[in-house]
Amino acid sequence: MGHATRCIPIINALIEHNFEPIIASDGIALQLLQKEFPKLESFELPSYNITYSKKPKHLKLKLLKDTPHLLKTAKKEQKAIANFVKSNAISGIISDNRFGVRHNDVPSVFISHQLQVLSGNTTWFSTKIHQRIISKFDECWIPDYADKNNLSGILGHVKNFGVPLKYLGALSRFKKETLKTKYQLLVMLSGPEPQRTFLEEKLFGELKTYNGNICFIKGVIESQQTITQHKNMMIYNYMTSAELETTINESEMVLSRSGYTTIMDLTKLEKKAFFIPTPGQYEQEYLAKKLESEGIAPFCKQNDFTLDLLSQVENYKGMIFKESQLNYKKLFGLF
Known part of the structure; x- marks a missing residue:
């Protein structure tokens, strides 16, 4: 993807x-x-x-x-x-x-x-x-x-x-736009199975008590888009590029894998982020550690994620690089 x-x-x-x-x-x-x-x-x-x-x-x-x-x-x-x-x-x-x-x-x-x-x-x-x-x-x-x-x-x-x-x-x-905040947290899932599903199940459990509006994008491409709502969480199976661009711009913080394309997207939109590398993917683990060491974004291992870790994000500068x-x-x- x-x-x-x-x-x-x-x-x-x-x-x-x-x-x-x-x-x-x-x-x-x-x-x-x-x-x-x-x-x-x-x-x-x-x-x-x-x-x-x-x-x-x-x-x-x-x-x-x-x-x-x-x-x-x-x-x-x-x-x-x-x-x-x-x-x-x-x-x-x-x-x-x-x-x-x-x-x-x-x-x-x-x-x-x-x-x-x-x-x-x-x-x-x-x-x-x-x-x-x-x-x-x-x-x-x-x-x-x-x-x-x-x-x-x-x-x-x-x-x-x-x-x-x-x-x-x-x-x-994507292109950066200044839009009114709609979501305090945007969850974007991606990557191959079964790890995508493992993370989805983990996050659904941990985010039950999150105090704020959540948009949860499963990252599952199907013939038809589905949208459901559970309390403070809007759940999509997938979004088109235009929808996703708007949603990221409307979100305060993004929780996602540290996949390289995701990192580039969040850089373009200058977002605050929290990363969870795909287990066993050396590249994603390296990128997440690099961004944390440079004070850009925190991360944790999949099994270690808890809701309170998201508070670390405010201590990092976010995905801001000099554009060319x-x-x-x-x-x-x-x-």
């Missing part, structure tokens, strides 16, 4: 610069982009079908076991793209972490904030594999700031990288 939503501003910029984007994805990411861009051509790619283990300590083992499947899927992607290029005049390919979405005869870009891939004691290996994949593309676009005041830290900043790197700043589909203007015309010069 995060990879799909952060591509929305790029798709909009392509349209503004007279390109005709074609969307290729799968699952709920494809559904979301089709809802956002109903007039654009789209087609389905082979699915990676990534799921998480119920126990975080088994996550790395599961991902290692899934590696042959991921590589096989990447080859299927490459074949699908090759067939598509044969019958369509394509100026360029932009792949957000789809390993096989590239073509030797078409300028191909890889979007990633992970030039280093954290995986505990196998970080060196996962990083080497990922950098080898990126090296097959013509450029790597990094959704982050180039200077030391950045979002991704060691993930997106390395020296002497073999492929041209371009920093895009914080990529977000991206020159899309220059960026799209590759195509």
Whole structure:
């Protein structure tokens, strides 16, 4: 979902610069982009079908076991793209972490904030594999700031990288607006199962006695939007981009995973936040610790969350970074 939503501003910029984007994805990411861009051509790619283990300590083992499947899927992607290029005049390919979405005869870009891939004691290996994949593309676009005041830290900043790197700043589909406060707390859930459901159940229990208005977005994409109310809590299964932009702007504080796209969205809207990393996700754990150490936002582990921890937020400055203007015309010069 995060990879799909952060591509929305790029798709909009392509349209503004007279390109005709074609969307290729799968699952709920494809559904979301089709809802956002109903007039654009789209087609389905082979699915990676990534799921998480119920126990975080088994996550790395599961991902290692899934590696042959991921590589096989990447080859299927490459074949699908090759067939598509044969019958369509394509100026360029932009792949957000789809390993096989590239073509030797078409300028191909890889979007990633992970030039280093954290995986505990196998970080060196996962990083080497990922950098080898990126090296097959013509450029790597990094959704982050180039200077030391950045979002991704060691993930997106390395020296002497073999492929041209371009920093895009914080990529977000949202714009900051000054709106009247409607919610004291906005809960935004995301990420793969079963951890998304585990956190949902945990939060429903802990937030029963919260003193203020809550908007709770489950992050479950379904054919129809559902809205229910329970005491001081409005509960949505999902929101469109426009609805979510307004709701975040109307909220004093956001409780969410420390996923990178969420971090960029909250940076664009300069929000106060509390993060709960997905258990076993080294990247989210690193980002949450980084933001806390820099006095930006507090965090805790999923099992440790209690309602009183939210009071820590007032002691942090929030998601405020120096904004930079991206020159899309220059960026799209590759195509």
